[in-house]
Amino acid sequence: MSNYLPIIIIFTLATGYGIWYQRSRGKVKAKAKRASANPLVGSEIGGDLGTRATFVQFSSAFCTPCRATRVLLTDITSNLADVRHIEIDAEKNLDLVRKLDIRSTPTTLVLDKNGVEIGRAIGAPKRAEILETLANIR
Amino acid sequence: MSITNLLSFKTTDTQLIDARGPRFGAVITTIVLTAFLATESLFLLHWQLAVFAFGAFFGLNYSPYGFIYSKLVKPRLCGEVPTEDVRPPQFAQLVGFLFAITATILYDLGLSTVGMIVVGFALAAAFLNAAFNFCLGCEVYLLIARAKAAIASRKTKEDSYNLPSL
Numbered sequence: 056m057s058n059y060l061p062i063i064i065i066f067t068l069a070t071g072y073g074i075w076y077q078r079s080r081g082k083v084k085a086k087a088k089r090a091s092a093n094p095l096v097g098s099e100i101g102g103d104l105g106t107r108a109t110f111v112q113f114s115s116a117f118c119t120p121c122r123a124t125r126v127l128l129t130d131i132t133s134n135l136a137d138v139r140h141i142e143i144d145a146e147k148n149l150d151l152v153r154k155l156d157i158r159s160t161p162t163t164l165v166l167d168k169n170g171v172e173i174g175r176a177i178g179a180p181k182r183a184e185i186l187e188t189l190a191n192i193r
Numbered sequence: 194m195s196i197t198n199l200l201s202f203k204t205t206d207t208q209l210i211d212a213r214g215p216r217f218g219a220v221i222t223t224i225v226l227t228a229f230l231a232t233e234s235l236f237l238l239h240w241q242l243a244v245f246a247f248g249a250f251f252g253l254n255y256s257p258y259g260f261i262y263s264k265l266v267k268p269r270l271c272g273e274v275p276t277e278d279v280r281p282p283q284f285a286q287l288v289g290f291l292f293a294i295t296a297t298i299l300y301d302l303g304l305s306t307v308g309m310i311v312v313g314f315a316l317a318a319a320f321l322n323a324a325f326n327f328c329l330g331c332e333v334y335l336l337i338a339r340a341k342a343a344i345a346s347r348k349t350k351e352d353s354y355n356l357p358s359l
Contacts, residue, residue: 058230058231058232058233059231061230061309061313062227062230062231065230065313065316065317065320066320068317069316069317069320069321070324072317072321073320073321073324073325073327074325076321076325076327077325077326113335115330115331115334115335115338116280116284116330116334117280117281117284117285117329117330117331117334118281118328118330118331118334119212119277119278119281119282119328119330119331120328120331121331122277122278145335145338146334146335146338149338149339149342152335152339153339157335158335158336159331159332159335159336160331160334160335161331178331
């Protein structure tokens, strides 16, 4: 019996984490406006900002959902002249990663036209949610 | 794909595989590691260690579970094949290998309780992959890269403090 207790603990904890993981991944979380919010500029993220919004996607090599995120955001932004998608290799830009507190990949920042972060999604976002986020940005 | 390619972190030249294969492997890994914790039969730990080693160093197609998947399971599946980059699951196999070899050494040293905790982490990761499509590389790889860079920058600072004064 004593051997089964660790197994039960592991499966219980892992299931709890797994449910949280699936619920939180891909959700676009709005960022509370801070007085000291430093806007990002094009030179920092290696591309010009969109005139309405910019998606800044941080990716890494060992990341399956990064590809899905790239395909989705490329598809959405290719039809919109005022919204841009920029993908950054997190491993090669660790200073930026630390500054923006990126912990896992893919993490996608949603920037407004001034380069201020208004939200971020950890994990592959869903199409409907990205479109809804965009609809609220002028 | 060999281990040298895996460790060089090439961002281009990616090889795509059937994404259901690694998940099938995670199910079998979950069963084997659970059986190990229940019985503490070291054969099961050594077997899983060998499976991780094949997956990490020779590629997932050469892992026994990958072989079973492609020969016995895949021919019976229908529908569209979801694909994924080969590197994320191979990275997970490498992490699994490191945990399994640590546990093996701990058991050899007689530290079976610590060994059990280490196996517990590997089991949790395999179970999360099997049941929730958890991506280990997504969650830990960047943290490792950040930690490495932090250690490296601390070392450079220490070195500069130790510069001989003229």
